[in-house]
Amino acid sequence: MNLKTTGLALAALAMMSFGAHAEPLRVGVEGAYPPFSWKEADGTLKGFDIDFAHEVCKRLDRECVLVEQEWDGMIPALLAKKFDTIIASMSITEERQKKVDFTVPYYNTPAGIVARENPGFEATAEGLAGKRLGVQRATTHQCAAEKLFPDAELVLYASQEEVWQDLAAGRLDAQLSDSLQGLEGFLNVDMGKGFAFLGDTFNDEECHGSGAGFAVRKGEEDLRDALSDTIKAIREDGTYKQINDKYFEIDVYGS
């Protein structure tokens, strides 16, 4: 028994040192944000972010270890070295850049408010005053909701899926989230019948930042630059379009 474990440990050690490539890349993902990432019934992770993660690992010649993490603990978990990078539709914002570094953006979509069709109020600070507005906790939308709709009653959720559930159940008057996620994850599925975007999609520079990037710990410039280069390469050689078209009708890369 003891000998066997020692043997196994030695074998593992040998594989690590003689293996063709570096140690695996541990990627923090969320798994509750379709179509960017979601979990199948059998537990496998799927989605735009997941495909992107696999493509990046392949190009860096490192094995991908996807680590699931609840959204509001994402940055703390990265800092605690539970994984090496976050590929989870995380927007690049000033506030977050105080804690972590980001790669170049890999997609950029505006935010949108979803409510019942013809709800009888408008997507303005006055229109949403006193209304129950759902957002996912620790997102750029929490920041935007507090800034742009200060008089709305903010209701915070751990995952975007819970926001949709409560919006569909009628516990919320409206919700604020990524417009594309809203379209694909809610409006285009059964649950979202009778709901629509309220007003135009928008982007608040201060809160929403400049698109979504991969986050790495500060001081790990090598990893950050390698990831940035990979994103650019994926965009340039057309692989981006392949991944994009699996999930979206529009190009999500933005300008």
Place this chain on the structure above:
Amino acid sequence: MEENGDRTFWEYLTYVSENHSPLDFVLIWDHIDRFLWGTVLTLEITFLALLLGGMLSIPLAIARAYKHPWLNSPIWCFTYFFRGTPLLVQTYLIYYGLAQFDAVRESFLWDPILSSAWWCALIAFTLNTAAYTTEFLRGSIETTPQGEIEAARACGMSPGIAMRRIILPNAFRRALPAYSNEVIFMLHSSVVLSTITLQDILGAGRWLNGRYYLAYEGFITAMVFYMILVFLISRGFKWWEKHWLAHLRQREAEPESGSGKVAV
């Protein structure tokens, strides 16, 4: 001059707090009001649930203790279910589960009650604490010394009056130490509130962590708040036990002569 110096000192403190302190205490202080409101909500739901659940448990415990022919087994099922499953699951079942059914959403109960996280939490917490309290109150009633009951009879008390004057008051007294555990346990369990969108103490901590992408500040502040509350509650019960269970305590000193006390 004075004011200027003051501000610089505060700025310096903010700087240290943001950059060098393990915890950003200035940021916590800036949002302490959220924790205070969270405390109000935590205490509100915890104590309302304890009050309602406690009242509910008295008839249930009596029915269980005297093995009421029809009620005993349904009540046993109720307490078994609520003591045998986690409070988190019970709360989810009421909050997210019931909302799945159109019939529930269209019923008269939806709009004022079941659509609100506050009410869902209160219902779940009340039923949960009622189940626990029923069982230990039942035990307490069952272990009433036979002599007390006989004495009550001998004084000509009807069973109802004996229950009200003798059995229940003494059962409460004996259940008090166990009940203090239940109260603290309920307070700890109330963190479930933050999982169904309510801004209790932990909810405030999670808000702070989420808003500023922090790992510890919100949780540690919440922890301190819970510790203070538990300290106050256990102190309160100590006092209450001393007061109510005085007759069971070993006498510490000889009574002064002429104090009028009679040894029993």
